Amino acid sequence: MIAGAPPILEAVGISLRFGGVAALREVSFAVQTGEVFSIIGPNGAGKTSMVNCISGRYRPSEGSIWFEGRDITRPPANRRPAIGIGRTFQNLALFSHMTVLDNIMVGRHHLLRRGFLSGMAYWIGGAQRDEIAHRGEVEEIIDFLDIQHVRKAPAGTLPYGLRKRVELARAVAVKPKLLLLDEPMAGMNLEEKEDMARCILDLNEEWGMTVLMIEHDMGVVMDISQRVLVLDFGRKLAEGPPEVVLTDPQVRRAYLGGASDGAPAGELATAP
Amino acid sequence: MSVMTPAGDYRESYHADMCIFPTRNSRWAMLVGLALCCAAPLVLDRYALSLMINIGMLGIAALGLNILVGFTGQISIGHAAFFGFGAFASAGFADLGVPVLLAMPLAALATTAVGLVFGLPAARLKGLYLVIATLAAQFILEDFFARAQWFSGGVAGRVTDAPNLFGVALDTDARYFYVVLLWVVLSFCAVANLVRTRDGRALIAVRDHYLSAEMMGVDLAYYRTLSFGIASFFAGLGGALYAHYLRFVSVEAFTILFSIQFLAMVIIGGLGSVMGSLLGTCFMVLLPEVVQAVADALQGGAIDRALKLGSSIAFLREMTIGAAIILFLVFEPEGLARRWRLIKAYWKLYPYSY
Ligand SMILES: Nc1ncnc2c1ncn2[C@@H]1O[C@H](COP(=O)(O)OP(=O)(O)O)[C@@H](O)[C@H]1O
Ligand SMILES: [Mg+2]
Secondary structure (H helix, E strand, C coil), X not given: CCCCCCXXXXXXXXXXXXXCEEEEEEEEEEECCCXXXXXECCCCCCHHHHHHHHCCCCCCCEEEEEECCEECCCXXXXXXXXXXXXXXXXXXXXXXXXXXXXXXXXXCCCCCCCCHHHHHCCCCCCHHHHHHHHHHXXXXXXXXXXXXXXXXXXXXXXXXXXXXXXXXXXXXXXXXCEEEEECCCCCCCHXXXXXXXXXXXXXXXXXXXXXXXXXXXXXXXXXXXXXXXXXXXXXXXXXXXXXXXXXXHHHHHHHHHCCCCCCCHHHHHHCC | CCCCCCCCCCCCCHHHXXXXXXXXXXXXXXXHHHHHHHHHHHHCCHHHHHHHHHHHHHHHHHHHHHHHHHHCCCCCCCHHHHHHHHHHHHHHHHHCCCCHHHHHHHHHHXXXXXXXXXXXXXXXXXXXXXXXXXXXXXXXXXXXHHHCHHHXXXXXXXXXXXXXXXXXXXCCHHHHHHHHHXXXXXXXXXXXXXXXXXXHHHHHHHHHCHHHXXXXXXXXXXXXXXXXXXXXXHHHHHHHHHHHHHCEECHHHCCHHHHHHHHHHHHHHCCCCHHHHHHHHHHHHHHHHHHHHHHHXXXXXXXXXXXXXXXXXXXXXXXXXHHHHHHHHHHCCCCHHHHHHHHHHHHHHCCCCC
């Protein structure tokens, strides 16, 4: 990271309340351009809520979110792709009756310019040319994630691990500058996790995407992220490089004390 | 599986892979089907032809409803009212001196405008609230037809003209058939194209998972409203074709029962299937004919005497339609379109089907 370069994403004093429940309390942090940044914390800590605020799903009760120096607190979720943000969901959120290919093509929505009239007149309005051009790029993403063999299968019929990949492919198709991943490796076996970690690193290093991810597996977090944010009961406990943050006494207490969710208390203890 | 293609049938380009009819056989089948349709007026009798015209007119409207219900996942129980609006509007334009062939698409556009007026608030509603809102549309429009004599001709109804092409009156079934066929081909091509391009995918995305659709940049309100607009367009177009075919339009035709029949067409045909809209319409148009034929065949027999078929035939028809909907929902929720795909897959691989 270049010191002094403006962050790609900055959250300033984010609070989020649901009735009496405070999901987030005055959380501030910044993600630098080009890094892999992880949010960790026990279940219910507010990680997903934070990602939802960034992606426009929730409007924070207080605070503001800045992307490349621009206030994006208010624009709705459907403006995010054009702004440069793509995301995946913790619970699979594919279009289950559409083919894998069509799912990923939906990611191109904001890049395809022709509306329904051109679409209906496919052959004469230029829609065909557009579709073919984008199909080429989408095929690159399909090759990258190694899902060629299920291209034409309805997404809802795929096994879990493949669906996670398709969801990542769809988010990548948005061509985001910032990719938000909510537990991309949850429920995966070791081998699948390694593949996914490899993909995320490639996206970061070769495709030039800044990655903000929520992850429970502390080994993965240590391996691939430059910096982490630790949340606990909606509050920020720490922010910084993983090896520094994990020695923080407050962080250790949060994990070792109330690790009720299978969060990686053990893994944390053995982490280098 | 519908994704299977015969070995050796490789796609050389994305272009070839993105065709509506991806295999050579399916393209040939389509062309042969079209040619047969073109020849239909030469061989079919007037009665069979009128059934086909009905299937065409209603099929276009059913296609519109399928975009709303099948593709976007909304619902409407006011479709017949929009169909009626298109019928009256086309009659009205024609009376103002617009050539009938032009009045029909104009009426469809006018119906689109009305559909958007109802669609704008409806786009923000879901589930039961949406049902009620479209029910309101049905009754408001019906009431409007009843009151606005200038528009609907009141109780007397409205007499309409047959279309005219370069001085030739298209006033026989054989001639009118081609008008309907043209619009059927145009409409079904347009929608088949729509669903394989950006906005069509967006509509389906809204149905399947609206939260992630939004995250992909899809404006939910816009697309829900758009689907109302497109559905109304095709309802209006179907209605306009209907008006100039029967040459008479009157208020009683466009009731909620008719709306429910449209729903039956898309459910039986297959929600979210372009071809299914046509198949479901065939089914709904031909079913009463079959019931009638069976009743005729049984005439005078023991069953006839027991059920009084002669006097309760209308009632029996409604019952069979109801039973058909229930049976399809239970046993073939994907509708006739699924059967159609299975048959196609069979022929694609014929004679090595297993
Ligand atoms: N839509 C919502 N309505 C009410 N409460 C919510 C909602 N979303 C999240 N919460 C609450 O906010 C807290 C944080 O949840 P979440 O962000 O999902 O945690 P995490 O992703 O860290 O497991 C939880 O107490 C949860 O119950
Ligand atoms: Mg979560």
